[in-house]
Amino acid sequence: MTTETEPRRYTPESLRAQILEILGAWGMRADSAATTADIMVDTDLSAIDSHGVSMLSMYEKFLADGRLDLTAEPEVVVDGPAFAVVDGHHGLGHPTGIRSMQLAIEKARAGGIGMVVVRNSLHFGALGFYARLASEQGLLSIVTTTTRTPVTSATGGTTPILGTNPIAFSAPRVNGEPLLVDMSTSVVALNKVKAYANKGKTLPEGWVFDRAGEAVTDPSLAYDLLTKLGATISPLGGPTPETGGHKGFGLSLMSQVLSAALSNAAGPLQSGDRDNIGHFFLVIDPEALNPGGQTAENVEHLLNAMQLNENDVKVPGDPEREARRERGENGIPIPAALFTTISDIAGRASAPIVLAEIAGPTSS
């Protein structure tokens, strides 16, 4: 039986249908809406709850603000043998992201390596989805993106300038799903601060600092300040070079340059009426380098070595794979507050509610 604290669970199919109803009512092209719904449902199945259906309220806001063009189609504006530049024309990031990753895959298959950089995009969900797409086909990939809200400062600074600028890396394994790293280059992502607030849990000392450089450990205050440029999240490694904070800062700059400097997407302090988010997709085909070779075997050996005699070790990608299995069986949990949010969005768009609770023990 579902208890008070356990959210009700819904079928992935009905969540997909619900997203399609809303995107359709908003006027999104049908092919783009299908792509977007697929990615959002996969993200919720992977338990990356911050980047799936919960993002609909932000997309609704983008639409109201005139920042989002749901009729836009991504356009390849430069096309070389091993690289391309794509303009997202201010459409939602998911269709642009998929098109760009597919292009990078095609180029890697043809010539061993393919790189696509993107400008004028918007939020495209979790990077890991795109990276996994390549590695499920036996390829390696690196994906980076800029993000919209400035929350991270330079090491030694107190001004929020960079986003959480994530980096994903994936590689094929022989057995099981790919190795998949998907990480913000800040010590935590913004949504994790919110999760602490929701749980009423004090933040660790080194995570958030106000503009005077004082640590903020009250999670609600921290989240509030962060959304108003009144605080910063430390880079991965913490606030000082002592524990490697300068390395996280360096990684954040790497993500920013790859995602935006190559494609002329927006840099810090350059946002205009519309966002201009940038992405970077790099794909490598190991078969080209090493025909009949052992790259996947080498990755498999590496990950097995990490887990040899180490019962507590999970390798990157394991938790999300386990979540996809569990949620695929038991349904996707949607807390009551989120259900209300989705219902309200559907109501405003004059779309029906089609979410269906899963049949079986958890909903009996």
Next chain:
Amino acid sequence: MTTETEPRRYTPESLRAQILEILGAWGMRADSAATTADIMVDTDLSAIDSHGVSMLSMYEKFLADGRLDLTAEPEVVVDGPAFAVVDGHHGLGHPTGIRSMQLAIEKARAGGIGMVVVRNSLHFGALGFYARLASEQGLLSIVTTTTRTPVTSATGGTTPILGTNPIAFSAPRVNGEPLLVDMSTSVVALNKVKAYANKGKTLPEGWVFDRAGEAVTDPSLAYDLLTKLGATISPLGGPTPETGGHKGFGLSLMSQVLSAALSNAAGPLQSGDRDNIGHFFLVIDPEALNPGGQTAENVEHLLNAMQLNENDVKVPGDPEREARRERGENGIPIPAALFTTISDIAGRASAPIVLAEIAGPTSS
């Protein structure tokens, strides 16, 4: 006047000559020795003292152990339009690294992007040297390498399996030298633990753990254990996922896979009689993507934004550039103990001592 605590300083030219005398006496090919000496001196000029002339004692040991072939030449074993595989044939890493980076640069100039992966290499100094080489010519680069000594475990594990597996990233600026990130993916590099031991400074809690998972804060004990596989250094972010340790672990895996899995260099627990270090070089030519474009301007804008109204902010590459300026003027400091080590190595090789103290105020 030079005080007891300030090391004497020597001319870069005489340090280069000293390295050449020793490498020559060891029987290294003249062109390879010149390349190696150039890189080692630049590294000492950049104040990366752990990776310059101080490495000669390790190279001497490699030679004695039969792990190093100073007559080897790097060989291009696979050559595609946008990629290549290089076999270092167990030569010292510097000539192999330079040859590989130059090849990646040529391919990027020709087709927008170039990737070279390497096997059967050895220690090649600091990654940043190779990355900077690309960006001084207006190109972006990513360089990774495996390292010889297992010191890092998986998050949640206690077995040293991965090396400090560094990553370098560089991008051109308009004014001044390139943006240059060069970082181990462990919370600190092994030599930093040694530096704490030399200073008698207690290690921070989260850095080193023994095989039972207990923190080791005595730096001498920690260094001793680390060299005997009796302890681990935490990944960047620390020992637990709470502060992002799983991200550092993910980055370490990324460096390992790029450097070794593609080229069939050695993975964990695969060392044989000879080391089989792997490297990865990726170069991007922004002119190909965006002819007459603004990549360097975008990088310049980004770094200037980071320093706007922030007096304490240094961007990655600044400290090394400042060191090159200062040491270029005042000479390279060589502590008495290191001078003795170099003299002893020269003596064993029957090479003359040609190190010359710098003329001027600091040596008067």
